[in-house]
Every structure is written in C-alpha cells, then in structure tokens.
Amino acid sequence: MVRRGSGGLPIYRQISDLLRREIQDLYKAGDALPPEGELAIRFNVNRHTLRRAIDELVNEGLVIRRHGSGVFVLSPTIDYCINAETRFTATLESKGKTTQSRVLRKQIILAKGGVASRLQVPVGEEVIFLETLREVDSKPFCVISHFLPLQQVPQVLADYNSGSLHAFLEQQSNIKVLRSESLISAVIPEADDAVLLNMPRNLPVLRVKSVNLAVHNKRPVEYVVTRFRGDATQLSVNP
Structure with missing residues (x-):
C-alpha cells in the first residue's frame, strides 16, 4: 500500500519497492509489466511519479524499457570478474552456477590482419578457429570465438570437444x-549471435577482446572474442 504524508518514503520510492517485490515473486524474465497508465491508476499517481518509480527499477537492472513496446523484466545479472587468471568454468562454478560448453565450429583457417598481429604469427599461418556457446544454469550466456596457433596447440583441433579450454590446455599441452x-565495448549483436543467445537484436552485447599468453614463454597462445548478453552480465575488471 502506498502511504501519503510527511515523514515516510517518497511516493515513487514506495511504488518502486512494491513493484520490486512483485517482480521477484510474480514475474519471470521477459514478462511485461502492466502499461504505465494502468499502474498510474492503480497507485493513484500521475504519470511522472510512476515513471520515476520505473526509473528506479531500470537503474537497478531489474527491467528495461523498449520504445513502443513497454517495460520488460530482465534476467538477473551475473557478476563476471575479468583478471589475469580468469577461467570461465572455474569463475562461475565458484559462484554456485552450473556451466556448459558446446562447440559450434572447429576448423583451420589462415591468419589475417588482427588475428595474425594479436597472435604474433605471420599472415597466412594456420590457426585453429574454435567457436563455443557457453551456458550458465542452462541459459545462453556468451558466444566465444577462439583463435589459437595450430603449431603450438594441435591437440585442440584433434581432441577438444567441451568443458574448460584452459584446463584442457594445461592438462593436455602443459x-x-x-x-x-582485455578490450571491452558494447555493440549490437550479429544475427547469428542474437539467435544463439536468445536475445533481441536491439539489445547490446558486451564484446570482450582478449589475448592470453603462455606462462612459460610469454608468447600469445590464444586470441579470444567473447560476446556476453548485455542484459544478463555485469563485468568487473581487476588487474
């Protein structure tokens, strides 16, 4: 119930608190909230006050406004920390999440431009192109394109099929x-990525371009381009 009068919470904050509880108890990701006009009548407030309450929920990442469509409930965001030793599987399983990795493509390509320079190999050298879909708690979370020098890690082409790639490299190739x-940017997803991530193309993905070095010789062993669902991910970067 919204209480009016001095001394209490502002009306818009009371409304946002009520809606927050309803979202947690009654809604699932992707559901639409009732139209703003309907909510304004329900709480007996003007549109400005109602929009201010919705703004609170938008700023918290609980809902998103889609122009011409309404306000929709978002999936809870997953905090994902990026640092020198980040491993996808270990990082998320340490948070109590279940993860799955599915290989979408695995082939040999010839290194060009950016791939060649980041891997520090000659243009035209054979590299492994590996694309994987990572799921968290059975929901699509990110699509990853891996580029690895074939001469350094031929086992990946022959034997890697699922699970942590970095654990595989450590176990199979020492x-x-x-x-x-890590270079991070927000971009509109490619059509294929939007389908794989089960998201609309008008929402951004967080694209992270990374170079990973082999500890023993400090040579690049992997160039990675990861596309995270922007509405489901909060990235933190630590040295």
Missing part, C-alpha cells in the same frame, strides 16, 4: 595461460 589484455 600450457598455463594468463590474460594480458
């Missing part, structure tokens, strides 16, 4: 990797 850089 190569431990450390991240040397």
